[in-house]
Amino acid sequence: MSALSSERSNWYLLQCKPRQDERAHLNLIQQNYQIFHPQLSSDRVIRGRRQRVLESLFPGYLFIQLSRQDNWAPIRSTRGVSRIVEFNHGPATVAEHVIEHLRARCCEASEPTVDEALKPGEHLQIIRGPLSPLEGVFIAPQGAERVMILLQFLNREQPVCVPLNALERQQPSLHLNN
Structure with a gap:
């Protein structure tokens, strides 16, 4: 991850409020932001029954795609969002290849398993x-x-x-x- 450095859109990491990943995700999508919320399916026993559920790969975090020209102000006040993760006094970018790798892995993992x-x-x-x-x-x-x-x-x-x-x-x- 490196500091913000270009005019093109980049992926950034958002920290969500505790157990509010889904809320933040939905609220950001309603504001027309491009969001990536990597999830994996797993089996859980809920109320005595085995169910397949989606779980966040990084609980408490979402990825958002933004450019310098986008309006960043509403993000901080979006319900469910805590902050934009920063390194060296600026928002940290996540490389495109990392996002693509995560997308591929999450898709593979969501396919039925043996x-x-x-x-x-x-x-x-x-x-x-x-x-x-x-x-x-x-x-x-x-x-x-x-x-x-x-x-x-x-x-x-x-x-x-x-x-x-x-x-x-x-x-x-x-x-x-x-």
Whole structure:
């Protein structure tokens, strides 16, 4: 991030008031500002039910695109906005490639993940990491990229949180009854 230096539009970082990211986002859009609010979807238990929710990637912060000719005054008094983040006595710019990278990553993360297809009780095998090649049983997702599985380990059933990309569905074995 560097200080404001050009006449073209740049991305800047806004700090929001506590738990008012959405409020600030909506109020700034109503004022015709270009806003980027990176969010990821994750599974949460709300009132006893598992639900997919969008969570802010940077809680308490939004990105806004402005040029020197834009009217910056209303931003500070917009409901939900606390301040424009500054470094070296001026608003700090965020490089365009950083915003593009975040947009790409947020889009990738919002696509359905493998854990949506997993069912409790499904058998999985750990294919990477220190617990490879142990086998376990799927219990529940733990965010977007991890799952909780039950391993038979040290003569006990142990719940273990494992990265989703370290798991593989176990092929059902064929049992012949005579």
